[in-house]
Amino acid sequence: MNHLDDLLTPREYVALGEQLTDPELAALYARRSVTLAMTGQEPRSFERRQVAPNVQLFSDPAHAAGSKTLLIGFAGRFGRLMIPNVGFVQCLPAESFDVRLMADPRARHFRDGLPGYGTSFRSLVDAIEADFPARDYRRRVAIGASMGGLPAVWCGLMAGTNRTIAIGARVPWDVHRMLEGEGPRHAYDPVCACCSGRHREIAFVFAEDHAIDRIQAGHFARLLGAQTLAIPGVKNHSPLAHLWETGSLSPFLVSITQARTFTPRWIVKARSGH
Numbered sequence: 001m002n003h004l005d006d007l008l009t010p011r012e013y014v015a016l017g018e019q020l021t022d023p024e025l026a027a028l029y030a031r032r033s034v035t036l037a038m039t040g041q042e043p044r045s046f047e048r049r050q051v052a053p054n055v056q057l058f059s060d061p062a063h064a065a066g067s068k069t070l071l072i073g074f075a076g077r078f079g080r081l082m083i084p085n086v087g088f089v090q091c092l093p094a095e096s097f098d099v100r101l102m103a104d105p106r107a108r109h110f111r112d113g114l115p116g117y118g119t120s121f122r123s124l125v126d127a128i129e130a131d132f133p134a135r136d137y138r139r140r141v142a143i144g145a146s147m148g149g150l151p152a153v154w155c156g157l158m159a160g161t162n163r164t165i166a167i168g169a170r171v172p173w174d175v176h177r178m179l180e181g182e183g184p185r186h187a188y189d190p191v192c193a194c195c196s197g198r199h200r201e202i203a204f205v206f207a208e209d210h211a212i213d214r215i216q217a218g219h220f221a222r223l224l225g226a227q228t229l230a231i232p233g234v235k236n237h238s239p240l241a242h243l244w245e246t247g248s249l250s251p252f253l254v255s256i257t258q259a260r261t262f263t264p265r266w267i268v269k270a271r272s273g274h
Contacts, residue, residue, distance in 0.1 A: 005034055005084030009058065010043035013086050034087050037244060045094045051131065052117040054103045056085075060094035069139040069257055070132055071099045072155060074110060074148030079103035081145045082167065082240040083249075091250040097257075100132065102148075109172045110151040121151070125158045134160070141257045145240065146170055153191055153202060153220070163257060164202040168213045168237050169220060191223060198225035203256065207234035207242075229256075 008016065013034060020026040029035055046058040059065075071092075073081055081088050081101070089099050102117075102124075104110045111121055118124035134140055139162045144152025149169025156164030204217035208230035221228045231239035243249040 005086050006080050007048070007056075008086050009046045009048050010038065010086055010090045011045065012048075014038070014043045033245075034084050037087055037247075038090055041090065044090050044092065046089050046099070051100070052114060054079075054105060054114050055117050056101045058085075058089045058099040058101070063095045065098060065136045067138055068095070069097050069141055070137045071097060071257070072128060072132070072140060072142045072152070072159075072161065073099060073101040074142070074144030074151040074155070075101060075103040076144075076146035076148050076168075077107050079105070081143065081148070082238045083244045087244055088240075088249075091244070091253055093254075096254075098132075098137070100128075104147070107147060109147055111172070121154060122158070125155055128155070129159060139163070139257070141165065143167070143257075144169070146237065149204075150191060150220075153224075156202060157191075157199070162201065164199075165205060165256060166202070166217075166220070167205045167240055168207065168210075169204055169216060170213075171216060191220060200225065200227060202226035203229050205229045205231065205239060205256075207236060207239045208232045209235040210237055213237060 004013070004016070017026070017029050017035065020029055045060045045062070047060060049057045049059070051057050075081055080103075085101055092099065102110070102114060104114060106112070110124060113119045113121065113124040113127075118127050132140070140159070141163045142152040142156040142159070142161045143165040144150070144155075145167040147170060149166035150172060153164055153166050153169070155161065202221075202224055204221050204226060206213040206217040206228070208214065214230070217228050220226065231242065234242045236242075240249060243252050
């Protein structure tokens with residue numbers, strides 16, 4: 001059932017639970033993290049459209065794009081933004097957001113584009129620009145997690161998004177790939193010492209107590225003149241999971257994507273027993 005968490009809309013997920021007649025399956029469904037997180041909530045009205053094999057759009061067509069923020073999501077190695085996709089979109093008001101999620105099954109940091117959606121990162125960004133131009137939306141925000149963190153930053157720099165959010169961003173594995181004879185087709189990386197300026201619209205979010213993520217976030221932020229944001233009380237690589245499990249993710253996402261001067265205010269609740 002796990003793969004359905006990344007495909008179903010909130011309404012589809014709730015409908016699935018209502019259709020279960022087997023007591024064991026119903027009990028398993030009731031114990032799942034997505035079910036527990038959505039308990040007592042009205043499922044969001046997103047509809048899902050498959051743009052390409054690994055590209056999905058969650059949107060409610062009843063609300064005009066011009067009044068919404070488009071999230072351009074770059075998933076991590078497991079094809080999600082650290083939590084199930086259905087849980088992620090449930091945290092966002094459908095009247096205010098469209099969510100476009102991309103996953104790279106080859107785990108190549110989207111360097112080679114995606115099947116049916118570009119053969120390079122540049123062509124991937126061009127496809128995004130063609131399908132979802134800035135003029136169609138009130139705001140566009142690039143967001144990526146783990147392996148997708150730096151691709152979100154590259155996209156933000158190339159496409160000029162209003163904000164870029166990289167969560168637990170990790171350095172690409174290009175050196176290893178070069179040793180294996182599968183290095184990237186190009187050498188240029190916009191996140192380097194040659195990229196000067198102050199990119200205050202970029203935020204590197206990390207778990208405060210995760211040493212590797214804290215060090216890498218600081219390194220990237222210094223190169224770009226970007227901002228860092230530590231999520232307190234989290235030791236693992238997935239601060240979004242902590243926010244989701246504690247009921248803090250929805251106000252966090254709304255605030256960090258919309259705050260004009262990037263002074264987001266949200267409540268980070270303590271996990272029980274944490």
